[in-house]
Amino acid sequence: MMRLARAIAISAVLFAGSAYADTCSSVEALGYINVTRPLSLAYLEEQSQYWSTSCSALKPECIIFPKTTEEVSTVVKLLYNSTEKFAVKSGGHNPNNGFASVDGAPLIVTEHLDQSDLDPATGIVDVGPGNRLDGISAKLQGTGWTFVGGRIGNTGVGGLVLGGGLSYMSTQYGWAASSVLEYTVVLANGTIAKVSKDSYPDFFKALKGGGNNFGIVTNYRLQAYRQANIWGGNLVFLRTPDKDTKLLKAVRDWTEYNTDDKASVIVTAERANLNVVDSWIIFLFYDGPSPPAGLFKNFTDVGPTLNTCRERTYADLMAFSNWVVVKGSVVQIATETIPLPSAENKVKVMDALHAHWRNVSSTTLAVPGIVASIAWQPFPKKIAEQAKRLSPDLIDADDDVDKIIIEMNYSFIPQTEYNRMADTMETTYSGVRNRVVGWQADGTLPDTYLPVFMNYGFYRQDYFGRLKPQSRALAKRVAESVDPTGFFRDRTGGWRP
Incomplete structure (x- = not known):
């Protein structure tokens, strides 16, 4: 009887057509799908969950919280019969305005689809x-x-x-x-x-x-x-030019020579206002309670100031990692993929790209609340091999050349700086891209397929245009x-x- 009653209610709302011109009111009229409006505590709490305050600043007309697939279907049918914009939000970590956020239109939040x-x-x-x-x-x-x-x-x-x-x-x-x-x-x-x-x-x-x-x-x-238990944590280094050279060499060499598929690294550099913070933070992971002796020697030999790596549960590592989310800031993220340079060309490529990032990020250090970061993330051929083995995907990464995925982040407080910082971000990633294309043309780097990684993509980047045709x-x-x-x-x- 409950299903029949709901079907009748949905049919009545759909039949009403223009009488229910907006989806928020239509969903509310059904009476069984949770809808919140501005100024309610649930609305305000949900809007605070975006990683970027620029997304939080976009105010949906209402937030809809479906609990089942069938309720999502009902909401979509109502939207389909309207002309409204809308957005769908999972965790809200995409900082591109309008991708998982919306202004003056319905927002569907999947929070209760947490099976x-x-x-x-x-x-x-x-x-x-x-x-x-x-x-x-x-x-x-x-x-x-x-x-x-x-x-x-x-x-x-x-x-x-x-x-x-x-x-x-x-x-x-x-x-x-x-x-x-x-x-x-x-x-x-x-x-x-x-x-x-x-x-x-x-x-x-x-x-x-x-x-x-x-x-x-x-x-x-x-x-x-x-x-079972894993091993992981962070190494923290106070930045010096000498450490720049050593850590860039370490991540380059690791990408080429590591053969232990259970091990992973992310090498990040961080800068904050007026260089109050200027450091390297390395993420280390091993899918086991302890890595083989010397596995991460390339990084530990550089001399970290702090080492938080230890045996722990994977759940503990995930919870521990949340320190990287900068609350109360506008966040912009972009990415580029580069072929791994030879050892002989490491300075020409990686040191030059890192210098480019430092030069551009230096122009931002007076922006209130600025944190600028770059992450060098190994993408060895083995990742593409395993992806192809398990299931075909749209990215279709080639397994012919080792690569590095670079993530570039700017977070800052004033939303008035959004457009200017977007231009700075474009200067940052396009500078990487232009240099890489030039090095591919002159033979410094292999001429290989380099997609944009969607999870780190900036809204101005051409994700689909960088996929294979x-x-x-x-x-x-x-x-x-x-x-x-x-x-x-x-x-x-x-x-x-």
Whole structure:
């Protein structure tokens, strides 16, 4: 009877048409889906959960909190019969305005789609987009299974997996998306589809790196993997020019020579107002209680001021990592992918790119609250090999050349600086790109495919334009098939094929 009553209510609202011109009122009229309006505590709390205050400053007309796939379907049907813009939010870690945030229109938040249903015999787990990585790791703690997630606990599952998802365990298992076995997707017309490699192979591939172009994913059926305690933490170095040279050499050499797939590093440099902070922070990870002796010697020999690495649970590492989220700031993130230079060309390439970053970031150090960072993230051939082994994806990274994914971040307090800092960000990443293209042309670097990694992409970067033409064509073909009216293309933010 409850289902029948809801069906009648939905039909009545849809039939009313223009009488319910806005989706917020239409959903409220149904009476069973949670809707909050401005000034309510739930609304204010949810708006505070974005990583960037520029996203929090966009004020949705209402925030809708569906609890089931069917409720998401109902909301989408109502939106489909309107002309409103909208946004969908998982964890709110994407700082690009309008991608997971919206002004004056409905915001769908997946917070209550937080299922984590594990089959302890097979390790297959159903994960909802309302989970954050620290939450899902805590739920799996003690089961003997882990998921291939990201590196910062506060990150939402939805955006991470749809963008591909780079993990500490990527050399073992590829992208986070590589372990998805099936997606539950609400399409533009409200239809609910189960998408797997067998049911819809092109759609399945397009969802792995295709972002929010095809529907709202309400469940990720993932293959989890066996895991006991791990080892990890940070090394902190006070910056000197000598340490710059040594740590850039260390991450270059590591990317080429490391053969232990259980090990992972991220090498970051951080600067804050007027160089009050000027440091290196290295993230180390080993998928086991202790790394082999000397495995991370390249980094520890440089002489860290602080070392927090120890045996711990994966859940503890995820929770510990949240210190990197700078609360109360505008955040801008961009990325570039570079081929690994030879040892002979390390100074010409990596030292020059790092000097470029320091030169540009120096122009920002008087901006209130500024924190500028660059992360050098090894992307050895093994990651691409494992991704191809497990499941085809839209990124389709080649396994011919070792690479490094560079992440560039600026966080700052005044929102009035947003456009000026966006120009500075463009100068930062385009300077990297232009140098790399030049070095590829003169033979300093290999001429290889270098996609933009979606999870770190800046809104001005051409994500789909940097994919292989066949990948972009597949994404466009799938989008036109499952969303022929351009519902997601035209009415919500994101990159479009």
